[in-house]
Amino acid sequence: MIQLPKNLKERFGSRCTDSRFECSFYGRDVAYIPPFLVRLLTRPVPDMVFRPLCAEEVSEIIAFAGRRRLAVTPRAGGSTALGSCVPVKAGIVIDLNGLKGVLGFEAGKEKVKVLPGTTWAELDGYLRRRGYCVRSYPSSFHVATIGGWLSGGGCGVGSLRYGPLVNQVSSLEVVLPSGEIRRVTRHSQPCVSWFAAAEGTLGVITGVELKVRTLPEATRHFLLASKEPGGLFEAARDCARGLAHPVYNLHYNSRSLNWALQTGGLAPEPLGRYHTLAVSLEGTPTDLDRAGESIWSMVKGYGLTMLDDSLALEEWENRFRLLRIRRLYPSLLACELLVPTASCQQYLEEVENLGRQAGVRMLTYAHIISRDQALVMTLYYSDEGNPFRYLCDASLTARIYRTGCRLGGGPYTIGFWNTPYLHLQKIHHPDRLQELRQRKLLLDPQGILNPGKVYGPTPLLSPVLFGIGLKAAGFLRVFLHERVRCDGWE
Ligand SMILES: Cc1cc2nc3c(=O)[nH]c(=O)nc-3n(C[C@H](O)[C@H](O)[C@H](O)COP(=O)(O)OP(=O)(O)OC[C@H]3O[C@@H](n4cnc5c(N)ncnc54)[C@H](O)[C@@H]3O)c2cc1C
16 A cells, blocks of 8 residues: 655645545546456546646646556546446546636637546636537536546537537647657647647647637527438438538437436436437527528428427436436446448447347437437436346347447547457558557557556456457346346336
């Protein structure tokens, strides 16, 4: 057990701790993983936690970690589900929630300089008071931070119009694993894109300069529905191609998800009977009228149903409550993938078939994030009170990923728990993986920043062992089949 050095204790005071009790709160994120498995594969509870207030303090902590060869895990909102912000090898957690606030706002250039621990809700609130707003944000808007979302995938609400977050960032201040504080731009070496989606493995982001926008003049929401998903995906692709400009956001819910929400009292009639596509428009009133006409012709052309405006508005307001289904089924397991929009219907059919064979209902929703891609979340019910079943069910996750990968997609973020899929599903082209590893070697030759994530699995999660484990889980799951079917769906 490593103890806090006296000089750092004096310097940081109550902003650092090596109390086992206090550190234990940093040993998990929002996902439940059976504790015996976590303990078998990782050392998730850090030896010490620091809450710095500026880049210089982050640099001091990292320099100390480098001297002692301690792992450093950056953490902000802690809202990931793949262990991205949870230590694999104990060491130090840097809690970045103290680096909060707006440093500068240039209204004319629609640009803001912000500290990374600011949440999306806080930044958006600051901007709205001045007639501006953020361009895009995650559904975890109220807890997710600017630095956390940039270090993850950066796709969510509004990405359809503005692209992933990295496209909106002009420069960053980063503390490198050497302890050096560096300003990086889109064209420097290393550049902004190295740190986007790096999941805190290349540097700690301590400042972000990003583009914002003026508040839209008008907004309007439509909720398209259909008993079959095909026409909805066609409409979604038309909208993403710009046929109903100015679309800001497109969100799809499968019929099984709507049904589960409705039967649990979390969605009104008649949602449970339909697959739905929520179309949100933002622009001038004239543009919205024109786009509204295009949407009505899609409804007629694809034989869809247009639901009531009040339901459309409710669906939009629920964008921050996408996981409310967990109130009914707290043990949901989840897979998040990028899937080509052209393959979404096939993905849905195959995954629902898989669910039927396995005796579980697959609940799917998706953000359409570009002309070609959707960020798809499939959830299914398990039982975390029964670790044996929970582990056997995890074999379904692998099969869902396999389906998505075969259709040209793949897992969205990697964190710790998706590292085995780097090889099993070949998430990256080998050249891309090699390039990522070279960046890591260049910036972090000692491998202190967030080890065990992004570049390759730890030995116990090696593709061979993991593959055997999955096969065994899949085999044993057959014996659970009858029990699972009796779990009260329909
Ligand atoms: C209900 C719900 C909805 C969600 N919706 C979305 C969504 O729409 N889109 C999406 O992409 N994700 C989504 N997520 C996942 C998650 O909330 C996001 O990835 C979020 O942006 C993470 O931000 P955070 O502040 O919680 O970061 P954390 O979870 O604390 O950290 C995330 C990663 O970033 C690293 N990190 C954090 N801060 C820094 C920093 N300053 N410098 C370097 N590395 C850093 C951490 O080490 C970790 O690897 C959702 C999660 C939930 C629970």
